[in-house]
Amino acid sequence: xxAKLFSLRFLLVGVAMVLAVGLSFAIEPPKGGKADSIDLKKxxxxxxxxxxxxxxxxxxxxxxDVEAGLxxxxxxxxSRTYMNPKGxxxxxxxxxTGDIDRQMDVHRPEFCYPAxxxxxxxxxxxxxxxxxxxxxxVKRLVASHGSRIEPITYWITVGDTTATKGWERKLVKLxxxxxxxxxxxxxxxxxxxxxxxxxxxxxxxxxxxxxxxxIDEKNRKRFVGTL
Numbered sequence: 672x673x674a675k676l677f678s679l680r681f682l683l684v685g686v687a688m689v690l691a692v693g694l695s696f697a698i699e700p701p702k703g704g705k706a707d708s709i710d711l712k713k714x715x716x717x718x719x720x721x722x723x724x725x726x727x728x729x730x731x732x733x734x735x736d737v738e739a740g741l742x743x744x745x746x747x748x749x750s751r752t753y754m755n756p757k758g759x760x761x762x763x764x765x766x767x768t769g770d771i772d773r774q775m776d777v778h779r780p781e782f783c784y785p786a787x788x789x790x791x792x793x794x795x796x797x798x799x800x801x802x803x804x805x806x807x808x809v810k811r812l813v814a815s816h817g818s819r820i821e822p823i824t825y826w827i828t829v830g831d832t833t834a835t836k837g838w839e840r841k842l843v844k845l846x847x848x849x850x851x852x853x854x855x856x857x858x859x860x861x862x863x864x865x866x867x868x869x870x871x872x873x874x875x876x877x878x879x880x881x882x883x884x885x886i887d888e889k890n891r892k893r894f895v896g897t898l
Contacts, residue, residue, distance in 0.1 A: 709893060711749040711765055719885035722761065722878065725754040745778075753878070761878045764860040769853075780823050780860055781812055789814040789821075793868065797835065800824070800876045802883050807895050808835050813868055822871035823862040824879070830854030832896045859894060 717724040749765040766778065781795050793813035800807045809826045826833055829844060830852075844854060861879055865871040883891055 708769065709747070709767060709890060711747050711767060714886060714890045715749060715751075715763070715765065715882065716885045717751075720881035721755040722753040722881065723755075725752045725760060759874065760863060761875065762862045763882070764862075766858045767855070768857075769855045778858065779810075779827075780814065780825055780862075784814040784821075784823075789816045792820070793822075798824070798872070800879050802880045802895075804883065804891065804895065807879070807883075808833055810835050811872060819864055820866045820868075821862050821864055822868045822875070823860060824872060824875045825858065825860040826895075828857045828859075828894065828896050830856075830896070831892065855893065857894060 745766040745768045747765075747767045749763070749767075751763045753761045753763065755761075781791055785791060791812055792815045793811075795810050795812045798809045798811045800809050807826060809824050811822070811824050814821045814823060826835055828834065829839075831854075832839070834842075861875045863871050863875060883894060886894060
């Protein structure tokens with residue numbers, strides 16, 4: 672009986688040690704195992720389908736303190752506005768880091784838009800975007816500033832996984848940590864100015880489908896993971 676208790680005690684201690692090691696990886700991943708660098712300006716086409724770059728239009732311009740915070744978290748950011756022949760505009764914002772950090776979560780639209788004086792009038796909801804490579808899980812919300820109403824679609828990838836929920840991102844980082852790797856991370860946001868929310872989301876989905884279809888397969892996986 673004593674021997675069994677002694678063995679059980681060592682088993683529990685061993686399990687605790689494994690969990691502790693796993694948690695330590697999740698909190699502070701080991702160095703090494705980073706993915707190859709990516710050049711967002713080259714990877715994301717300036718024209719695809721019916722959309723082409725409109726350099727005259729700008730996104731929400733971050734304040735100096737917010738911009739400094741982005742520089743600390745992300746290695747690259749890309750902000751563009753596209754326009755189709757109908758004169759409709761679509762705003763794209765991408766933030767990338769080769770060494771994902773827990774602070775990434777604070778730059779989600781539901782946090783960064785209010786920091787720029789916007790109100791979130793429709794809270795974040797889950798959704799999906801159908802593409803030629805599979806269903807991309809996304810988050811959707813609506814922000815407003817005066818008469819400007821801006822429906823937003825976004826998603827976050829961690830390594831090879833699209834993880835829209837915080838607990839999903841933690842699990843993915845833990846999985847990578849246990850293999851001695853540091854996952855890269857990307858936040859992709861698409862928005863447009865329109866009071867017709869449902870129509871805006873539909874157009875955003877079509878834009879996202881076209882954009883992903885125009886990105887080469889290797890880099891596309893970095894945008895949406897393995898679907």
